Amino acid sequence: MSAESQEQVIRIGTRRSKLALKQVDLIMAELSAVHPGAKFEVHPIATMGDKDKVTPLPQLGKGLWTNELEAALVQKEVDFIVHCLKDMPTSVPAGCLLGCVTKREDPRDVVIFSARHGDKYKKLADLPAGSVVGTSSVRRAAQLRRWYPGLEFKDVRGNIETRLQKCDDEELGYDCIILAAAGLHRMNYNARIAQYLESGTEGGGMLHAVGQGALGLEVRENDERILSMLKVVEDTPTMMAGFAERSLLRTLEGGCSVPIGVETTWLDGEEEDGGRKLKIVATVVSLDGKRFVDGEMVQEVASLAQADSLGKKLAQDLVDRGAQKILDEINKVRAGPGAVKLGDVTVNATAAPAV
Numbered sequence: 001m002s003a004e005s006q007e008q009v010i011r012i013g014t015r016r017s018k019l020a021l022k023q024v025d026l027i028m029a030e031l032s033a034v035h036p037g038a039k040f041e042v043h044p045i046a047t048m049g050d051k052d053k054v055t056p057l058p059q060l061g062k063g064l065w066t067n068e069l070e071a072a073l074v075q076k077e078v079d080f081i082v083h084c085l086k087d088m089p090t091s092v093p094a095g096c097l098l099g100c101v102t103k104r105e106d107p108r109d110v111v112i113f114s115a116r117h118g119d120k121y122k123k124l125a126d127l128p129a130g131s132v133v134g135t136s137s138v139r140r141a142a143q144l145r146r147w148y149p150g151l152e153f154k155d156v157r158g159n160i161e162t163r164l165q166k167c168d169d170e171e172l173g174y175d176c177i178i179l180a181a182a183g184l185h186r187m188n189y190n191a192r193i194a195q196y197l198e199s200g201t202e203g204g205g206m207l208h209a210v211g212q213g214a215l216g217l218e219v220r221e222n223d224e225r226i227l228s229m230l231k232v233v234e235d236t237p238t239m240m241a242g243f244a245e246r247s248l249l250r251t252l253e254g255g256c257s258v259p260i261g262v263e264t265t266w267l268d269g270e271e272e273d274g275g276r277k278l279k280i281v282a283t284v285v286s287l288d289g290k291r292f293v294d295g296e297m298v299q300e301v302a303s304l305a306q307a308d309s310l311g312k313k314l315a316q317d318l319v320d321r322g323a324q325k326i327l328d329e330i331n332k333v334r335a336g337p338g339a340v341k342l343g344d345v346t347v348n349a350t351a352a353p354a355v
């Protein structure tokens with residue numbers, strides 16, 4: 001980065017939540033350590049998902065966490081955006097680029113029990129039938145209905161602090177809520193975490209959202225000055241894993257947004273050509289949790305193109321093994337007016353991507 005360009009203020013677009021602002025602080029600290037002369041300006045922008053705290057997420061449509069930020073980027077009001085990668089739709093507007101993915105925080109989902117229960121429960125399997133789980137994510141609800149059919153699910157909106165307050169509010173009746181470990185770790189709420197959920201969790205686990213735990217930095221595609229600066233915070237293994245996960249979601253999304261979970265793991269050991277093998281596990285679950293298609297693939301990945309190809313291949317395998325029927329069912333809901341009952345679940349049309 002040249003000396004004169006260090007004088008230009010670099011404007012960073014972000015959502016307004018405390019988590020989003022904390023994430024920008026983390027990025028600025030890393031960039032400043034390498035570019036001590038760089039000057040930054042933080043531009044918090046409210047998105048639809050922030051403004052509308054009442055409507056259940058599935059009714060807010062795609063881009064609910066990103067549209068207003070991307071408009072500011074395209075209009076050159078900001079120079080790059082710090083997103084939670086999982087909030088980014090699988091395609092970006094013309095002229096924009098997912099320029100950098102950072103080192104992943106813990107990608108798992110976690111269980112937070114209501115404070116009114118004290119230490120009574122240690123894990124989801126301890127909850128009696130009829131207990132109420134708070135989540136706005138169809139991905140989380142669908143997977144947990146599969147393993148814990150006796151639990152009830154209720155929407156919970158708001159930022160981390162708001163959802164923790166609602167979880168503890170006796171009048172709202174939540175017994176627990178499900179959040180991402182990454183947000184809680186970044187905001188120092190680790191002490192509230194009762195259980196981490198992953199593919200191998202005893203009693204039934206959860207595959208996380210595509211991109212969960214990583215930050216996606218979006219830039220204008222020809223802005224070499226910013227792109228080269230952001231190399232400082234780029235993490236190649238996470239970027240490749242994120243590209244494979246996003247490719248899977250993009251392929252499955254064909255005509256709809258589906259409750260899918262993923263888990264990517266870099267396997268130990270290097271191949272002869274120095275490449276490494278990436279394992280990707282994924283699941284597509286019906287909204288009532290009663291039908292599902294699970295799959296996994298391992299492939300050497302040494303480029304974003306190979307990561308993209310791995311995601312596509314697994315998505316096609318899931319579709320070929322029956323995921324298409326689940327997708328079509330959800331598609332029908334998307335197309336139809338009003339609410340439709342799918343198994344035991346009443347779903348509203350025009351649902352957004354499951355997070």
Ligand SMILES: NCc1[nH]cc(CCC(=O)O)c1CC(=O)O
Binds near residue numbers: 182
């Ligand atoms: N819009 C919800 C959202 N987007 C990113 C995170 C967590 C942080 C991350 O995944 O990096 C969350 C909160 C949650 O799912 O609990």
